[in-house]
Amino acid sequence: MPDRGFPSEEFRTRITRLQAAMAEAGETALLLTSQADIFYTTGFLTRFWESPARPWFVIIPVQGDPIAVIPSIGADLMSKTWLTDIRTWDAPFPGDDGLSLLSQTLADLVPETGTIGLPMGLETHLRMPLADYHQLTQNLAPRRFVDATNTVQRTREIKSDGEVAKIRAACAIADRAFSRITEYASENTTHGQVFRDFQRILLEEGADWVSYTAGGAGQGGYGDVISPAGDERLTAGDVLMLDTGAVLDGYFCDFDRNFAITRADDAAKRAYDQLYQATDHVLATLRPGHKASDVHAMFVDSLTKQGATPGGGRLGHGLGVTLTEWPSFTPYDHTELRAGMVLTLEPGVEIAPGLFQVHEENIVLRDNGPELLSTRAAATLPILR
Amino acid sequence: MPDRGFPSEEFRTRITRLQAAMAEAGETALLLTSQADIFYTTGFLTRFWESPARPWFVIIPVQGDPIAVIPSIGADLMSKTWLTDIRTWDAPFPGDDGLSLLSQTLADLVPETGTIGLPMGLETHLRMPLADYHQLTQNLAPRRFVDATNTVQRTREIKSDGEVAKIRAACAIADRAFSRITEYASENTTHGQVFRDFQRILLEEGADWVSYTAGGAGQGGYGDVISPAGDERLTAGDVLMLDTGAVLDGYFCDFDRNFAITRADDAAKRAYDQLYQATDHVLATLRPGHKASDVHAMFVDSLTKQGATPGGGRLGHGLGVTLTEWPSFTPYDHTELRAGMVLTLEPGVEIAPGLFQVHEENIVLRDNGPELLSTRAAATLPILR
Incomplete structure (x- = not known):
């Protein structure tokens, strides 16, 4: 720490x-x-x-x-x-x-x-x-x-080394909480219980407090990702997404992870792979001097080439002393990206009308490109059996 | 629930x-x-x-x-x-x-x-x-x-029965978390660990999320009550205060509890008793039609008669869909108090210059006076041995 x-x-x-x-x-x-x-x-x-x-x-x-x-x-x-x-x-x-x-x-x-x-x-x-x-x-x-x-x-928007170290440590807390997923999510658990336990484990792993958790779960994907958790139970074939803004010493992480419950259908696995590849594309391509809107275009380009339908809204944003900071990876935000910016990469795909999957990593932009602050998600959709 | x-x-x-x-x-x-x-x-x-x-x-x-x-x-x-x-x-x-x-x-x-x-x-x-x-x-x-x-x-500011039921349930969550204090506070525990565990247990007891925790700990009392917890350790003779705004279905509780670590000095016990008596006085006296400033006067009157020095600042406030709502129990706020208001009673005493103890309960004001939403604090300062 x-x-x-x-x-x-x-x-x-x-x-x-x-x-x-x-x-x-x-x-x-x-x-x-x-x-x-x-x-x-x-x-x-x-x-x-x-x-x-x-x-x-x-x-x-x-x-x-x-x-x-x-x-x-x-x-x-x-x-x-x-x-x-x-x-x-x-x-x-x-x-x-x-x-x-x-x-x-x-x-x-x-x-x-x-x-x-x-x-x-x-x-x-x-x-x-x-x-x-x-x-x-x-x-x-x-x-x-x-x-x-x-x-x-x-x-x-330009973070010092000290700031990056704190965001990296906040990300590590969330990494550890996600790695304990089998302790708190499985078939039959209610969404509400998963959300409460996720927060509890973030605290156990060292978060000072948990200012934000969100998520979604449904067969093969999810729709809305801003609703509070209810009493529905996880069922086989669900994809569960959990997202957190855990806080350490005033600095936030903000990333999510996806897990399939018991089994995953091919469409869910394919969507996960498309998001993973699109993120890899941006991790390899992004450099200082690009604009926020360029990152949106990179995601759309990669997803479209893979035959996916990009999810709506912004596909990432700044991060630091609030859960989200400017700029926004939309077609409309032309803020120049500079070394020292901490950013989230957050592509989404629409699997079917109203059915989504999203994927998120946190990075700091260096002179030679992105450096991950979150531990890279698993390369294939994890299945909790 | x-x-x-x-x-x-x-x-x-x-x-x-x-x-x-x-x-x-x-x-x-x-x-x-x-x-x-x-x-x-x-x-x-x-x-x-x-x-x-x-x-x-x-x-x-x-x-x-x-x-x-x-x-x-x-x-x-x-x-x-x-x-x-x-x-x-x-x-x-x-x-x-x-x-x-x-x-x-x-x-x-x-x-x-x-x-x-x-x-x-x-x-x-x-x-x-x-x-x-x-x-x-x-x-x-x-x-x-x-x-x-x-x-x-x-x-x-006038809460419906449905709103009061939610605030009462949020208070009950905090009551249960406070009742488990021996699980997470004792001599040698760091303040940071106590704060994290307190939040964890609020979640275990059913909070959807914990938007606010605060507290203080020091020999015989505490000074500042808005600082985040650090690495200091609880020591014998400390008075530990924990305060929380735990959230259930969008509604807050907001009250605190005091605990002495291993032993308590007479001044700390006396301050606790003075705050308890002053709160009893307001619980017995307050009626619709009083002004917010009247409550401040009731506290000051009771504390002064007991030979205590009232703590500065406001001595309570409204409560509901935010951690604090108007009015404020200060000499300057003349808002009329009406049946259906949910309020915190929060007197403080200054034991010595810069050394305080505070005490807090949540109530709903009824036609015939206050009805407690928090379970009344212990009548004497609890000592965690």
Whole structure:
């Protein structure tokens, strides 16, 4: 297991990279409100974000150190990070839930001609009450709020060696949990029990917590893969897919595995093989400089040549401090892929109308191509007898 | 265990109540974007929200049935809910991620003189990209967007019998996990191992997933209660507190328990007793018609009379489809407490500067006072020998 946390130099490097991007974009300060952005810049790690009660703010000036403007309940934990400028208020406080403190802090940092960058684009959310944001923009006028999605995403998407090590360790936890599949999935087990046991075993194998599990099971494949598990039982001929975002020290894995129950029909075996070959094709072909849309095309090309019908939706995405990060392997996302990006390769095939199989691996993109972070899936569909 | 889901009449009742509040507030339609609001109005339950990639929308017209405007990956699951009007797009789609479909749907429903309600207040977040929201308000002008926090919160805060049954069952899962404490906490166990095992046992006891665990441990009490667990070991004289938000069928419990390791000093026992007595005082005193701030005063009054120093922050809150809901038991929140509210009672005492103990129970407020949903904590500090 990698050491917990990061040395403060890691955060200084991240801030330096952010500040270079800010300077280029003409942003005087960056206002961060999300769990992911605040964890990335400070190391502040807590499950307390599960409570929607309180907003949290971190400000990155274009020069100088970050400032945390946070509820006092977080002061102790934030003081254990590398940050030294921590300003607090007693939240929740109706009528002024940190707003005047935040306004004053930003007003002192940003001249009236300056701009405040805030992520506003695809895959971002403003984690503060919208009415407070409206008030904030009024308090700070004539300073302008601008979209800083590019600043944040182009910085966060390149992972350091330390980050890759944590994602690799999260993947290893899931690898070990999948390798114990015979302990928790067989004919007659309910889907609900499989999902609960899968999470239990992820914890036994070292996950700090399990933020995501999903899956599907049905004869020869599955349809929907986002439903919670019910009381249906696994039956012979089912293909069971389990997918997880297990978390280690704030970093996610995100990959799935397929298993046939007792027996597998030829169509299920063939679909598995097609997905495996398509993934091999991308593993061999993908290089920095390709676009996200190129990866989609590689998958479609390989699957189509094999006579398969590619599954809909995106066929992979970024990964890191959230379960999914940009970019998306769709025909529409032309983000350039660069060395240091951690990505999921997630092709799907439609075996029959509404009947799918999906396959997923996690990689880090290196100068010479993909390096696997998950242990490569079995080359043929495993059958649990 | 209660049956999964709710009959469609339950949702029709919720929508009727929301629509009455909307009519009173003059809102022509309600636009919902959060996991909690969408689950509450539709029953759409999935862990897929963990991915920030895609926005999801549900529109409640002031008359008529809700309309879902969602990514196509959710169409299958949404079609299993009571909703029949489901409109989809292939997300993520850069440049128009559902925005034109949402704009058109709202434009057809809401006349130009109408208003669109959106939760904008305390404890709410807009779960869509801010730039898309700005574009949406322009697309729909001169229709006005107004703050519908009150509409949503006054409706959601009164739980039906079916909702209370689910929260009670979630509490029972945590009760059983706490009752097995000797299996996973004793002198020399690391905090990290205790936290992992606690989650594992919550799953064994029937939790669908464990969205929140927190805790603290230290000699005679603890400081910070939001930090993740580390490699420190439990030692004799520690007080260990574990807190959980375990989820059953989309509903949370949220309560904690304290345990002394091997022995307890008098100050720790006294603090426990003071918190127990203060909770008993509120359990006996609280009635519909009290304000949230009254509960804070009841706790402070009881603790002060006992010679204790009340812990800072809020001393309880609402509970339901998120780990914490409004109101907050602080001096500043004057929300009226009504029968049907599910609440946490969560007093704290400061034993010495920076050294705390907290205590938590879950209740539903009835006409004649609180009804416990958690099994009342032991009357004296349990000592694990």
